[in-house]
Amino acid sequence: MKVFLKKNIKNRIRNGHPWIYENEIESYEENIKNGNIVDIFNHENFFIGKGYINFNSKIRIRILTRKNESIEKDFFKKRFISALKRRNTKENSFRVIFSEADNLPGLIVDKFDNYIVLEINTLGMERFKSLIIDTIVELFNPKGIFEKSNNSSREKEGLEKFSGWVYKNGPELIPFNLNGLKFFADTKGQKTGSFLDQRINAKSLKNFSKNKVCLDAFCYTGNFGMHMLLYGAKHVTFLDYSQRAIDIVNLIAKENGFKNYETIVGNAFDILKNFDKSSKYFDIVSIDPPSFAKKATNKQSAFKGYKEINLRAMRITKDNGLIATSSCTQVISEEEFEHILFSAGVDSGKLIRVIHRGDQPFDHPYVLNILETKYLKFRLLQIENIKE
Numbered sequence: 001m002k003v004f005l006k007k008n009i010k011n012r013i014r015n016g017h018p019w020i021y022e023n024e025i026e027s028y029e030e031n032i033k034n035g036n037i038v039d040i041f042n043h044e045n046f047f048i049g050k051g052y053i054n055f056n057s058k059i060r061i062r063i064l065t066r067k068n069e070s071i072e073k074d075f076f077k078k079r080f081i082s083a084l085k086r087r088n089t090k091e092n093s094f095r096v097i098f099s100e101a102d103n104l105p106g107l108i109v110d111k112f113d114n115y116i117v118l119e120i121n122t123l124g125m126e127r128f129k130s131l132i133i134d135t136i137v138e139l140f141n142p143k144g145i146f147e148k149s150n151n152s153s154r155e156k157e158g159l160e161k162f163s164g165w166v167y168k169n170g171p172e173l174i175p176f177n178l179n180g181l182k183f184f185a186d187t188k189g190q191k192t193g194s195f196l197d198q199r200i201n202a203k204s205l206k207n208f209s210k211n212k213v214c215l216d217a218f219c220y221t222g223n224f225g226m227h228m229l230l231y232g233a234k235h236v237t238f239l240d241y242s243q244r245a246i247d248i249v250n251l252i253a254k255e256n257g258f259k260n261y262e263t264i265v266g267n268a269f270d271i272l273k274n275f276d277k278s279s280k281y282f283d284i285v286s287i288d289p290p291s292f293a294k295k296a297t298n299k300q301s302a303f304k305g306y307k308e309i310n311l312r313a314m315r316i317t318k319d320n321g322l323i324a325t326s327s328c329t330q331v332i333s334e335e336e337f338e339h340i341l342f343s344a345g346v347d348s349g350k351l352i353r354v355i356h357r358g359d360q361p362f363d364h365p366y367v368l369n370i371l372e373t374k375y376l377k378f379r380l381l382q383i384e385n386i387k388e
């Protein structure tokens, strides 16, 4: 089945971006259905690649390959093997496939020791689910594969949400090791169950945590705070508004033998404000809120949210203390994020010294030709009062 692009197709497509929008297509052969693999040609009948199509989506086609090859099990196996070679890691827990960034749009695969969690976000990829599962079994021989396809983008694709074991069975909380800590990926939790993308940023606190009083706000299952405890923190307060996440924090702390901590279930915006009112100060504050805007049109309210939470964090951080601050809002750039931090610093009378910059780890690579793959920003800030 063939699709022909308009004459002046965007350089974006030529330069390796896999998305083709509805308004970039000149004509379609008959009888093409949602989820079909189509052969893509330019207006001069030159082959561009193969991809899957969905008429329900503005991103009408996502290119899977620029070669004239069949999309079958060998294709997926080759893609997985290339991704593993790129990662070249000895870690047991890491992201195996990061969607567009690994030339498999719509597919995310995380490995948590002996288990695999996969997430499918598009109809085109959904149709290859059993081939993907076969490939994973062949390459990893996992104890179980859990599918956690709960992203709201599935509705636009005409797919229902789904979560459940798709190969063998496993526990509700999948145990795994990370940086010398025991963790659980929650099959009923957020994203794939654990935020592997923050594991290297959390490590950046290694040289700073000893004997420190710390706050892990927006902690989910406690990634940053557990690392601070591992690195010798005197005390960590874990804060999240999800009771389930906090229950797992308690379980993880127990597994690792940590007792010098407390948990709070509540809204971080209010609780940080109350800490400020009651003059409760910390040596290190981590803030890692969820994405504040999905679309560029909502950027202004995201700016407001980031400024407010960073300002509150600055107010409750001791002089010369540290803030580990993250933003996973894709539409906010590195420069915009730093400007927000500067602006919060100005309003709170602080000098903001950036002592470490972090972003996505090697297994969540961003591709310069596909800017949508870049989302995570991380700064370790040292906060100094401007007035002595």
Ligand SMILES: C[S@@+](CC[C@H](N)C(=O)[O-])C[C@H]1O[C@@H](n2cnc3c(N)ncnc32)[C@H](O)[C@@H]1O
Pocket: 190, 194, 195, 198, 218, 219, 220, 221, 222, 223, 224, 239, 240, 241, 242, 245, 266, 267, 268, 269, 288, 289, 290, 291, 328
């Ligand atoms: C990006 S996740 C944090 C990930 C975590 N730092 C990690 O590395 O695993 C954001 C967390 O913020 C929590 N959250 C969202 N809004 C909140 C709020 N207003 N107050 C407290 N927690 C909130 C969510 O429940 C979620 O666990």
